[in-house]
Amino acid sequence: MDLLDPLTLARTRDLAWLSRHIAAGVMLGAQHSRRRGAGLEFQQYRSYQPGDAINHIDWKLFARSDRYYVREAEQESQMHVCFVLDASASMAQPSFAVPELTKLQFGKCWIAALCWLLQAQGDRCSLLVLNDADLRRVPAGQGEAHHHRIALELQRSRATGHWPDGTQLQPLWSQFDSNCQVVLVSDFFERGQEISDFAARLHAAGRPCLPLQLLVEAEETFPFKGELRVRDPEAGFGSSPVREMDARSQRAQYLEAFARAQQSLAAGFAGRESPLTSVKIERPLADAVQRFVQLHSRIA
Amino acid sequence: MSWLPWSWQSPQWLWLLLALLIPLLIHLLQRSAPREITFAAAHWLQQRQPQSWKRLQLRDTGLLCLRLLLLALLAALLAIPLLQQRENTGALLLVDPAVEPAELAAFSEAQGPFARVLWLQPRPQPVASSSPESRDSWNSLLALAAEPRYRHAHILLDTGANAAGYRALRYSPHWQWHHTGENTPAAPPAPPMAIMGEAPPWLGPALQELAETGTAQLEPQALADPGQLDPQQFQWLLYNRPGPLPEAVQAFVRAGGLLVSDSSVTPAGTLDFVPLGGDGGPAREAAALERGSWLRYRGNWQDEAFYHRTDLPVLLWQQWSQQDWPLQAQLQPHWPAGKPPGIPVADSEVAAAAREPLQQPLLLALLLVLLAERALTLSRRQVHG
Numbered sequence: 001m002d003l004l005d006p007l008t009l010a011r012t013r014d015l016a017w018l019s020r021h022i023a024a025g026v027m028l029g030a031q032h033s034r035r036r037g038a039g040l041e042f043q044q045y046r047s048y049q050p051g052d053a054i055n056h057i058d059w060k061l062f063a064r065s066d067r068y069y070v071r072e073a074e075q076e077s078q079m080h081v082c083f084v085l086d087a088s089a090s091m092a093q094p095s096f097a098v099p100e101l102t103k104l105q106f107g108k109c110w111i112a113a114l115c116w117l118l119q120a121q122g123d124r125c126s127l128l129v130l131n132d133a134d135l136r137r138v139p140a141g142q143g144e145a146h147h148h149r150i151a152l153e154l155q156r157s158r159a160t161g162h163w164p165d166g167t168q169l170q171p172l173w174s175q176f177d178s179n180c181q182v183v184l185v186s187d188f189f190e191r192g193q194e195i196s197d198f199a200a201r202l203h204a205a206g207r208p209c210l211p212l213q214l215l216v217e218a219e220e221t222f223p224f225k226g227e228l229r230v231r232d233p234e235a236g237f238g239s240s241p242v243r244e245m246d247a248r249s250q251r252a253q254y255l256e257a258f259a260r261a262q263q264s265l266a267a268g269f270a271g272r273e274s275p276l277t278s279v280k281i282e283r284p285l286a287d288a289v290q291r292f293v294q295l296h297s298r299i300a
Numbered sequence: 301m302s303w304l305p306w307s308w309q310s311p312q313w314l315w316l317l318l319a320l321l322i323p324l325l326i327h328l329l330q331r332s333a334p335r336e337i338t339f340a341a342a343h344w345l346q347q348r349q350p351q352s353w354k355r356l357q358l359r360d361t362g363l364l365c366l367r368l369l370l371l372a373l374l375a376a377l378l379a380i381p382l383l384q385q386r387e388n389t390g391a392l393l394l395v396d397p398a399v400e401p402a403e404l405a406a407f408s409e410a411q412g413p414f415a416r417v418l419w420l421q422p423r424p425q426p427v428a429s430s431s432p433e434s435r436d437s438w439n440s441l442l443a444l445a446a447e448p449r450y451r452h453a454h455i456l457l458d459t460g461a462n463a464a465g466y467r468a469l470r471y472s473p474h475w476q477w478h479h480t481g482e483n484t485p486a487a488p489p490a491p492p493m494a495i496m497g498e499a500p501p502w503l504g505p506a507l508q509e510l511a512e513t514g515t516a517q518l519e520p521q522a523l524a525d526p527g528q529l530d531p532q533q534f535q536w537l538l539y540n541r542p543g544p545l546p547e548a549v550q551a552f553v554r555a556g557g558l559l560v561s562d563s564s565v566t567p568a569g570t571l572d573f574v575p576l577g578g579d580g581g582p583a584r585e586a587a588a589l590e591r592g593s594w595l596r597y598r599g600n601w602q603d604e605a606f607y608h609r610t611d612l613p614v615l616l617w618q619q620w621s622q623q624d625w626p627l628q629a630q631l632q633p634h635w636p637a638g639k640p641p642g643i644p645v646a647d648s649e650v651a652a653a654a655r656e657p658l659q660q661p662l663l664l665a666l667l668l669v670l671l672a673e674r675a676l677t678l679s680r681r682q683v684h685g
Contacts, residue, residue, distance in 0.1 A: 091340075189340050224335075231342070245346075
């Protein structure tokens with residue numbers, strides 16, 4: 001869809017509307033597995049067992065057969081997808097080709113689009129926007145109103161600070177219930193191993209963590225020349241936020257180090273059977289959603 | 301700067317070249333302020349100070365060159381460069397159309413080979429492939445004097461004496477003159493003359509004096525019958541029979557002859573005689589009769605008042621020959637080859653015409669460089685944000 005070029009993504013404020021359009025593009029021609037009102041479809045009768053609710057007994061059948069039968073409907077999907085959006089300062093990185101578009105904006109649109117797909121499918125979604133200054137939460141829910149709530153919360157979030165530390169994350173672990181799948185949207189630029197550890201811990205607790213990495217093209221190609229003053233948005237206390245350097249002499253070394261880091265990150269997630277999806281924000285968002293959905297077929 | 305093929309029509313605009321300093325200064329100033337970017341992946345960049353000599357290097361040298369070229373082209377375009385045409389090497393021979401082919405061949409053999417041999421015409425054509433259109437070498441020379449291609453040509457004229465035109469001649473001082481014929485103008489032929497009636501007594505001595513001084517050799521032939529007058533045979537007629545002019549004589553005049561008489565001869569009809577004089581000679585009048593004319597002396601030329609003059613022969617010759625237009629044409633001034641009468645065309649007058657303005661190619665180059673500069677700038681902006 002032509003509407004959804006990077007500049008439109010960057011400038012559109014109505015995430016709910018935007019996500020519906022993207023989702024429509026993604027699902028064009030696909031069969032919806034479930035619709036609104038799912039769960040009312042009759043599936044089978046089974047004998048009443050102690051513990052079954054009395055209002056589930058089919059009384060007309062009892063009148064005919066003199067036996068208690070329970071009318072069973074199709075099992076409602078109980079999948080709960082929790083979106084975790086990294087809102088640390090590095091996510092404010094704008095694209096060098098489309099300076100209006102940041103990683104965070106792309107991530108917001110991406111989550112809203114996938115969330116719309118899930119709610120149309122009848123699944124429940126929740127949202128966590130994380131940085132060390134602010135924790136935004138939308139508990140699990142479903143339906144259009146819930147999607148709007150998530151979109152609104154996404155719109156309010158800003159990228160600042162760092163990934164929250166252990167103590168800040170502590171109260172959040174209870175959010176991830178047993179049938180919860182976590183979609184972790186981040187650039188995975190860590191000071192230590194904090195984001196990888198977060199994913200590893202979720203995995204250890206049996207909550208699949210599906211990672212989406214957002215990058216700008218310049219981070220992979222390093223197209224700069226001449227002298228640069230590079231500002232690191234997440235520079236630690238020990239290092240200066242602005243460094244001067246000669247781009248040409250740094251390029252080869254940077255590309256090698258970055259590729260190595262990417263490899264090790266991808267290897268870590270591959271080891272936990274949740275392959276890393278890495279997308280560049282200059283590329284079409286619908287493609288990114290589609291790739292992710294195809295890779296993690298259990299979501300779709 | 302004559303060794304350069306360039307010259308400028310408005311060289312004052314070359315001061316604009318000083319504007320080349322502007323982009324140079326901007327790039328120099330930008331060099332001291334490195335480009336600042338926010339880069340989240342700075343974590344993987346090495347902590348290394350740039351070498352100090354790198355600071356002296358100009359950034360975006362390609363872009364700077366394009367901008368300098370743009371300004372230089374603009375200055376050049378305003379100053380209007382002119383490209384000197386390359387002169388054709390090899391000797392060029394311009395041949396008077398009156399020259400015979402055999403004479404031309406002999407001349408070419410004698411004077412060495414010529415790279416090109418062209419007819420001497422306002423627009424010279426090769427001798428081998430075309431026949432000449434115009435035989436007026438005076439006007440041809442006039443037309444070619446300022447043509448840079450023909451400034452150094454060899455000119456081959458038919459005779460050393462060539463008829464002059466009415467316009468002032470302009471010629472190239474570099475021309476090398478040659479001629480095939482004699483260098484002295486041929487003496488004008490004396491017009492064949494007839495007399496009808498009794499010859500006036502002053503005629504014999506006057507003609508004798510003209511012959512002795514070498515002015516003209518007039519030998520009048522006496523005719524009795526006007527029917528013998530043949531315009532092909534005679535040009536002048538001295539008519540001395542008082543009374544009306546016979547029709548045969550009038551026919552002679554209308555065919556181009558000159559009739560000389562005194563006032564005792566009267567025209568058959570009415571003629572518009574125009575009084576002539578002012579040269580101190582005998583009073584006279586003239587009338588045009590189709591192609592010829594009638595010169596009539598007032599009064600009787602048998603009178604002493606008419607012929608009692610010391611300069612009578614010369615006066616008569618002048619008056620008669622002035623009235624004879626075909627003779628005048630033959631008597632027009634001639635000039636010797638190698639000494640053309642007129643004004644040479646100086647090189648400085650020709651130089652401007654010898655250069656081609658280069659505005660269109662420069663304008664095209666300017667547009668291309670402008671496009672390249674814009675494209676490069678926009679692509680940089682996209683990369684660096």
